[in-house]
Amino acid sequence: MSALYPTLPPFALEPQLVSRIWGRRDLKPWYPDMPTEEPIGEAWLSGDACVALSGPLRGQTLQEICSSQARALLGADRAEAESPLLIKILFAQEKLSVQVHPDDAMAQRKGSPRGKTECWYALEAGPDAEVACGLKPGASLGAIEASLKDGTLEKWLEVLPVKTGEMIFVDAGTVHAIWPGSVLLETQQNSDITYRLYDYGRPRPLHVQESLEALRLRTEAGKVEPVEEADRTRLVDCAYFRIERMTVGGHVASDRFTTAGQALSYLFLLSGTARVSIRSGESVPWPAHTLLAVAACCEDFQLECDGAVELIRIVAK
Numbered sequence: 001m002s003a004l005y006p007t008l009p010p011f012a013l014e015p016q017l018v019s020r021i022w023g024r025r026d027l028k029p030w031y032p033d034m035p036t037e038e039p040i041g042e043a044w045l046s047g048d049a050c051v052a053l054s055g056p057l058r059g060q061t062l063q064e065i066c067s068s069q070a071r072a073l074l075g076a077d078r079a080e081a082e083s084p085l086l087i088k089i090l091f092a093q094e095k096l097s098v099q100v101h102p103d104d105a106m107a108q109r110k111g112s113p114r115g116k117t118e119c120w121y122a123l124e125a126g127p128d129a130e131v132a133c134g135l136k137p138g139a140s141l142g143a144i145e146a147s148l149k150d151g152t153l154e155k156w157l158e159v160l161p162v163k164t165g166e167m168i169f170v171d172a173g174t175v176h177a178i179w180p181g182s183v184l185l186e187t188q189q190n191s192d193i194t195y196r197l198y199d200y201g202r203p204r205p206l207h208v209q210e211s212l213e214a215l216r217l218r219t220e221a222g223k224v225e226p227v228e229e230a231d232r233t234r235l236v237d238c239a240y241f242r243i244e245r246m247t248v249g250g251h252v253a254s255d256r257f258t259t260a261g262q263a264l265s266y267l268f269l270l271s272g273t274a275r276v277s278i279r280s281g282e283s284v285p286w287p288a289h290t291l292l293a294v295a296a297c298c299e300d301f302q303l304e305c306d307g308a309v310e311l312i313r314i315v316a317k
């Protein structure tokens with residue numbers, strides 16, 4: 001048992017690279033120094049097994065910290081002592097399966113705590129980058145079922161070109177697929193329920209009945225227009241997360257980032273370098289392209305930026 005802390009200093013989480021058949025071997029410039037013998041599809045930035053790199057909880061996993069420090073990390077009002085969001089980077093070299101996630105109500109009927117609403121922020125996108133997000137107007141359940149039988153589901157998918165810096169919202173129930181050409185920062189409810197509707201004839205198992213139960217013909221999914229605020233750009237705001245992009249420089253006090261006890265948030269270091277200094281005078285390591293966890297009850301800290309630093313801020317709700 002570790003001590004119970006009323007407040008926590010900010011700490012970075014070590015990413016975990018996950019091998020996937022559709023991934024890539026070269027992770028430059030994102031993780032140039034990490035060994036990649038297998039093709040890497042995902043870097044989990046806030047996985048349950050990601051480890052704190054500094055502070056009193058150094059070496060503990062995020063799951064351990066959520067359960068032992070729930071009040072300080074997640075906020076007083078949170079019922080579950082579990083990480084609310086799973087944040088990943090996806091490196092797709094091939095098409096991922098066409099899939100759908102259940103909403104909270106369906107997940108709970110099946111015995112899981114929550115469904116999965118997610119979103120994708122394009123960190124990088126080549127000229128041909130595309131994703132499939134939602135169904136075309138005129139799609140019906142009957143038409144979808146028939147297209148699965150004759151292998152023509154793709155004609156019903158709404159295909160979106162992706163450009164660097166765009167945000168795509170994918171609410172639970174949306175039929176979707178990540179396709180090659182982009183590097184995406186994915187934020188999702190921390191759930192592992194994925195129903196695979198179609199896999200382009202590849203031999204992996206499908207979950208057609210569950211997919212048809214979970215999917216909705218019309219959803220809120222699609223590109224989200226950014227909203228300019230005084231000192232940040234709001235990229236998306238839904239029931240489960242709010243995501244902002246910020247450009248900061250010089251010395252930045254932590255009250256720009258903290259939530260006064262309300263919620264766990266994360267800062268993703270998109271570009272530039274910054275040091276994080278905490279009350280004790282120590283400097284907290286914050287490697288590029290990692291998440292800095294800012295607890296609901298976070299000690300004051302200061303970012304000391306080298307020139308302009310671009311951040312993505314993700315607030316769990």
Ligand SMILES: [Zn+2]
Pocket residue numbers: 099101118176
């Ligand atoms: Zn998904």
